[in-house]
Amino acid sequence: DAGVTQSPTHLIKTRGQHVTLRCSPISGHKSVSWYQQVLGQGPQFIFQYYEKEERGRGNFPDRFSARQFPNYSSELNVNALLLGDSALYLCASSPELGSAKNIQYFGAGTRLSVL
Amino acid sequence: AQRVTQPEKLLSVFKGAPVELKCNYSYSGSPELFWYVQYSRQRLQLLLRHISRESIKGFTADLNKGETSFHLKKPFAQEEDSAMYYCALRTGANNLFFGTGTRLTVIP
Numbered sequence: 694d695a696g697v698t699q700s701p702t703h704l705i706k707t708r709g710q711h712v713t714l715r716c717s718p719i720s721g722h723k724s725v726s727w728y729q730q731v732l733g734q735g736p737q738f739i740f741q742y743y744e745k746e747e748r749g750r751g752n753f754p755d756r757f758s759a760r761q762f763p764n765y766s767s768e769l770n771v772n773a774l775l776l777g778d779s780a781l782y783l784c785a786s787s788p789e790l791g792s793a794k795n796i797q798y799f800g801a802g803t804r805l806s807v808l
Numbered sequence: 809a810q811r812v813t814q815p816e817k818l819l820s821v822f823k824g825a826p827v828e829l830k831c832n833y834s835y836s837g838s839p840e841l842f843w844y845v846q847y848s849r850q851r852l853q854l855l856l857r858h859i860s861r862e863s864i865k866g867f868t869a870d871l872n873k874g875e876t877s878f879h880l881k882k883p884f885a886q887e888e889d890s891a892m893y894y895c896a897l898r899t900g901a902n903n904l905f906f907g908t909g910t911r912l913t914v915i916p
Contacts, residue, residue: 696851704895733895735812735906736852749903789904797904799852801843804903 697786697800706774714769714803716738718786725767726797727759728778736783742767743790771805772804779807812897814907821885822915828912829880831869831895840898841871841878844906847891855880860906865889871913885914 697746698739706712715760718725719768756772762796765786780787781804785797811834820825833839843855856864858878860869869880878895895907 724902728904730904733908735814735884735896735908736904738903738905776814787902794859795899795902796854798854801851 694707694726697784697798699782699800702801703804703806705808707808708776710774710807711770711772712774714782714784714805715722716767716769716784716786716800718765718767718784719798720739721788722788722798723765724787724790724795725761725765726785726787727755727769728785729753729765729780730783730802732780735747739769748790775808776807779805781805809906810897812895812905812907813897814893814895815867815912816910818911818913820915821902823887824884825862827882827885827889827912827914829893829895829912831878831880831907832898833875833876833878834893835836835897835899837899839871839873841869842892842896842898842904843867843869843878843880844894845891846894852894886913887914 702716717803726741727739730736737790738751740759745761759769781802784800787795795805813832842857844852845855846852869883894909896904
């Protein structure tokens, strides 16, 4: 099992541009969550999707959006990039929602640098 | 609102010494607490969770609801324990809220 895969691994953009980050969950996992990790901080929750529907949203501006596809892969989109969006973006997948046995498995992340 | 606090950004101990990484939380509901670890050049991975009440790699953590704490402990630190450790709280919505992390260095 390849685990959670994210692409690209690194990305450099300039202010005002748009970016799309991609995530493929572990086979059989139906839920995908996105986190932003700024240097020196812990991961911060952005979105959660389950069965193609948004099930949770963190405290992020509307410039951030996401979607989940029928094969359970997901994209995170960020518009009008700001310098402060520079961070490691993590994707995590889990089998279901709400189960006490549910564990989130993380990808290696996409390192976004905004210049 | 939920909050996870890890008061120590850096912690250094000698090999063989006991180690305790502190975690305190604030949450009005019934908490689920986790410890995640990130070894050098590896992805974030689950170390243990309070509902399992198990020991992983010699580490244990007990949820203390009275003190709202979930400290991670190991009686004898090993060099391979050097890593970044994150305490996380899961709410009913299955979202994880992380602390700022503690970097543990075990000195040979």
